[in-house]
Amino acid sequence: MTIERVLYLLQLASPALPVGAYSYSEGIEALVDAGMISNEQGLQHWLEQELRYGAIRLEAAVMVRAYHAVQNGDIEALSYWNQWLSAARETEELRSSSWQMGRSLMKLLLQLQPQVSPLADVVGNPCNYAIAFGIAGAAWKIEPLSSVVLGYLHSWTTNLVTAGVKLIPLGQTAGQQVILNLFPHIIDAATEILTLSDDDLCSCGWGLSLASMAHETQYTRLFRS
Known part of the structure; x- marks a missing residue:
């Protein structure tokens, strides 16, 4: 990967990317409220299993x-996979978060890279975040693809660790340690994801589904999911 493409990847995976990822905990808020995640080890274990x-x-x-x-x-295919992912979302919160982040990223891309306009028209609205991220990676010619997958997973990990730091709460050093500890799991997940056939696309996400459904009716909330 050239230095220029590294910079594009860093921008795409940056926590500063204005897509609203900071406002979602993907059920972690409900798990903390229920006492199922209460420390650094619990947060790391949850994210390991998700990966x-x-x-x-x-x-x-x-x-x-x-x-x-x-x-x-x-x-x-672009339109098909966008619709497929929308249908695969387990709860309203998770679907809404994916759509909101996807819409925000596509809006940003249209301003920074107007030539993606035909792709945006094909996908339409709502657009899932994973679809918008893939469009951005290809439009910015970030190669190899394995680096784009690592960037996607690292961005996801960073956002949820940041949520955990706020909710449990944890110190910033503990949060950074969790991210470092998850590096091998991110690498393993990225390697496996690149080999998955269409028939292998599945997940064992019932824990996330239950946490997300509990969060929808939680009395007080800091996060949108």
């Missing part, structure tokens, strides 16, 4: 397919 079996693997795999669809000029 091994959870919905984030499915999202990243669909992102890979969006990236390939843009590269191959296969606009039908």
Whole structure:
């Protein structure tokens, strides 16, 4: 990867990207409220399991397919996978968060990279975040694809660790240690995601689903999911 493409990847995966990721905890707020996550070890364990079996693997795999669809000029596939991922979302909160972040990223891309306009028209609204991320990765010619997957997973990890730091609460050093400890799991997940066939696209996300549903009716909330 050239230095210029590294910078594009860093921008795309940056916590400063204005897509609203900071406002979502993906059920962690409900788990903290229920006492199921109460310390650094509990947060790390939850994120490890999500990287091994959870919905984030499915999202990243669909992102890979969006990236390939843009590269191959296969606009039908781009639309198909966007609709497929919307249908695969387990709860209203998770679907809404994916749509909101996807809409924000596509709006940003249209301002920074107007030539993606035909792709935005094909995908339409709502657009899932994984689809928008794949479009951005391909439009910015970030290669190899494995780096785009690592960026997607690292961005997800950073956002949720930041949520955990606020909710549990944890110190900033503890949060950074959790991220470092998750590096091997991020690498393993990225490697496996790149080899998944369409028939292998599944997840064991019932824990996330239950946490998300509990969060929808939680009395007080700091996060939108």
